[in-house]
Amino acid sequence: MTTFQGVLFDFSGTLLRIESAESWLRAVLTASGTEMAESEIVRRAGELARAGALPGGPEPVALPAELAGLWRLRDSRPDRHRELYTALARQVPLPRPELYEALYDRHRTADAWAPYPDAEEVLAALHGRGIRLGVVSNIGWDLRPVLRAHGLDRYLDSCVLSCEHGVQKPDPRLFRLACRELGLAPAAVLMVGDDRTADGGATALGCGYLPVDHLPVDRRPDGLRPVLDLVG
Incomplete structure (x- = not known):
């Protein structure tokens, strides 16, 4: 000892x-009543993961240059954290604009x-x-x-x-x-x-x-x- x-x-x-990107996306789609084809859900979840949009998940495969400063300081303030991760998520097309904020909110819940x-x-x-x-x-x-x-x-x-x-x-x-x-x-x-x-x-x-x-x-x-x- x-x-x-x-x-x-x-x-x-x-x-x-944190849950997988696919579980994350499915939970938000279900909660919002948004329908997507199964193949589309799998594809978009993979894109969100590669974009680094899920906090606690994989880091971005390619971080956009305009987000590099926010990335370095992302954990220093709540507003920076939300701004960065919603921006990363917005690189991936989703059927409703409010889904990006909903994804961020989902990752802060115990179920995630x-x-x-x-x-x-x-x-x-x-x-x-x-x-x-x-x-x-x-x-x-x-x-x-x-x-x-x-x-x-x-x-x-x-x-x-x-x-x-x-x-x-x-x-x-x-x-x-x-x-x-x-x-x-x-x-x-x-x-x-x-x-x-x-x-x-x-x-x-x-x-x-x-x-x-x-x-x-x-x-x-x-x-x-x-x-x-x-x-x-």
């Missing part, structure tokens, strides 16, 4: 995973996210050991309702979001704030996340770092369990 007394978790791709199979088990076990737990996320909206809906918030002591502080990982200031929220020195905190650049940036502050793979939930049943062997 190490001397870690706290653990910070990334949100997307670490504790929970699924916890990894071992997420609650690991959080509950660490919480039971008296380990301080928090989420630190690059995101453009308040994810707390999603954590609450999936029953994960009960184990957390803090939640530090880039859009609420205007600072994005890997900036050490966000990790420093997250450690302060846990009441711990960075050397006593382990950061767990799927992005080796953004989440791994915690090591510059003295935190430990455990990478996990950004995989669909059915392909990563126990990716978080190694945390239990590192924290005592």
Whole structure:
């Protein structure tokens, strides 16, 4: 066992995973009463995925030059986040203009996210050991309702979001704030996340770092369990 007394978790791709682009598009079409041919749904969902229009999904295959600035700062403010992702979605023709905003709104709902199979088990076990737990996320909206809906918030002591502080990982200031929220020195905190650049940036502050793979939930049943062997 190490001397870690706290653990910070990334949100997307670490504790929970966003639905597929096809599921995302189908949900919005159904909710709005919009009909599309099956082949068209599959085709447009693939185009949305390649455009990087689904937050938490694949990055753009080709980012338009005029959106490069917004891309870099997308998680620093809610308005920037919405502007970027709706702009990316608008590259793909859809039958009704209001669908682009509806797609953005859908991804912020609990139904659009699924916890990894071992997420609650690991959080509950660490919480039971008296380990301080928090989420630190690059995101453009308040994810707390999603954590609450999936029953994960009960184990957390803090939640530090880039859009609420205007600072994005890997900036050490966000990790420093997250450690302060846990009441711990960075050397006593382990950061767990799927992005080796953004989440791994915690090591510059003295935190430990455990990478996990950004995989669909059915392909990563126990990716978080190694945390239990590192924290005592």
